[in-house]
Every structure is written in C-alpha cells, then in structure tokens.
Amino acid sequence: MTQEVSIPSTWRTTAPRYRLIGSKCSTCGELFFPPRNACLSCLMPTKNGFKFSGFGDVLSYTVIHAAPAGFQKEIPYIVGLVELEEGPRVTAQIVDIDPEDMVLSLQVQTTFRRYAAPPNSKSVITYGYKFIPRF
Numbered sequence: 001m002t003q004e005v006s007i008p009s010t011w012r013t014t015a016p017r018y019r020l021i022g023s024k025c026s027t028c029g030e031l032f033f034p035p036r037n038a039c040l041s042c043l044m045p046t047k048n049g050f051k052f053s054g055f056g057d058v059l060s061y062t063v064i065h066a067a068p069a070g071f072q073k074e075i076p077y078i079v080g081l082v083e084l085e086e087g088p089r090v091t092a093q094i095v096d097i098d099p100e101d102m103v104l105s106l107q108v109q110t111t112f113r114r115y116a117a118p119p120n121s122k123s124v125i126t127y128g129y130k131f132i133p134r135f
C-alpha cells in the first residue's frame with residue numbers, strides 16, 4: 001500500500017517487497033516482516049533474508065469506497081490484515097475476490113501486482129505483493 005515512494009527508497013526495498021523477505025532473530029528466532037535490524041523481543045541483531053511462504057489467513061479487512069490518489073479506478077477494493085503462517089501480520093490489498101464474497105479467516109496467498117496507477121508519466125510505477133484467495 002505504499003505510494004509516492006522516492007526512487008532510492010524504491011531500489012533499496014525492492015527485493016524484500018517483491019519477494020516477501022524478512023528477518024529472523026539470531027537469538028530467539030522471532031520473525032519480522034518487513035525486515036528489522038534488531039529484534040523487538042530481545043533487542044539482539046536479526047539476520048536478513050528469511051523468505052516467507054506467502055500463505056496466511058485474513059484477520060480483519062475493510063472495503064475501501066473513497067480511495068486516495070492513484071486508487072480511484074479500483075474502488076471498491078479490499079484491504080486486509082493478514083497473519084502470515086509464520087506469524088508476522090501484514091496489511092495489504094486483497095484482490096481477485098468481490099467485496100461481497102469476502103469473509104474473515106479467508107486463506108490467502110501472495111501475488112505480485114502493480115500497486116497503483118502512476119499519478120503522471122514521470123512517476124515510478126511501483127509493484128509489490130497483494131493477496132489472492134488460496135486455492
């Protein structure tokens with residue numbers, strides 16, 4: 001759900017954002033997405049490069065009817081809080097399902113999609129993960 005990102009920021013975060021790569025605490029094993037340098041539980045350093053499966057369950061969701069710039073063509077659309085099967089929770093758009101068919105605890109998996117239409121021709125088109133129903 002990131003828009004208006006700077007080009008350096010886009011390059012720096014491209015791989016983790018595209019591939020759902022986080023970090024794992026070297027001491028207690030807690031997992032983080034997006035990746036963190038230090039563990040939130042024990043404050044010890046984490047190791048980057050943990051690849052999440054991309055599977056999870058929808059804990060909560062909302063249907064967006066009044067969209068920010070770049071998303072107007074997509075309304076109504078769903079934004080959900082997804083708990084990955086490894087534990088971390090992420091907020092992302094849920095696509096390929098009608099809002100009226102959406103249910104809590106829906107099993108989902110990540111997919112790679114464009115985030116939003118660029119506001120103008122000089123903008124960077126940003127891509128990243130969204131979730132689709134798991135089949």
Ligand SMILES: [Zn+2]
Nearest residue numbers: 025028039042
């Ligand atoms: Zn830890």
